Amino acid sequence: MLRSKHGASKSAHHERKPGAWISGSIKPESFLPGLAIGFLLGLLVKLPNNFRRITNTGAKTARVNSTRPVRSDGNSDEVKMVFVVRQDLKMGAGKIASQCAHAATGIYGALMRSQQALLNKWEQCGQPKIVVTCKNQQEMNKLQAVAEKIGLLTFIVADAGRTQVSAGSRTVLAIGPGTKAVVDSVTGKLRLL
Incomplete structure (x- = not known):
């Protein structure tokens, strides 16, 4: 009897589809709002830094500085x-x-x-x-x-x-x-x- 239970659970375990854990852990009603909030927070964090960099150094200078490093001599x-x-x-x-x-x-x-x-x-x-x-x-x-x-x-x-x-x-x-x-x-x- 133990063998049949063990064998049944083993075969059920192997029948799981790859990636099935992700579909069970992410709920559609919370995923999209969470994604949107994360995106907006990312913009809020980046925006002040980009604005400060442009106003302090000028957009043209910042672009030149970031693409053309000075050679170390x-x-x-x-x-x-x-x-x-x-x-x-x-x-x-x-x-x-x-x-x-x-x-x-x-x-x-x-x-x-x-x-x-x-x-x-x-x-x-x-x-x-x-x-x-x-x-x-x-x-x-x-x-x-x-x-x-x-x-x-x-x-x-x-x-x-x-x-x-x-x-x-x-x-x-x-x-x-x-x-x-x-x-x-x-x-x-x-x-x-």
Whole structure:
């Protein structure tokens, strides 16, 4: 008797059509309104950024800047950004990547609000980003102070503490973008990750 039940459930399981789970989980009465709301929210989020970019730089300039990057020839006008990762926290590779992404988006947002011309120049140079390491929080604090003293923008990521490190741990310091020579004066002696 057990065999016949087992055999029946096994054959019923194999008779399901591929993709049947999706038709059972999406209700037509909620799908289209949800899709429309998502589309409209996307437009609302994008519209202010596009308007700000056009009014600040001019549509013609923005189009030229985004399609024709400046070649990197190693001169002092090249700009770059550096991420300084603390070694003492012993974060895994995925955690480091995530924290660097937080630092990049944080400093990018600050640049959009306050230094649009610098952001445009960094984008023209191909958005160079370098990841280096520091020993501990004290060294990170010193690097931040030096960078800010010479006028570089900084951003520190404080972790939420959900995975590998304690809540509030300062994991990554983003410095720049700034000219290669100026950024290297702060981070040039640090080891690459």
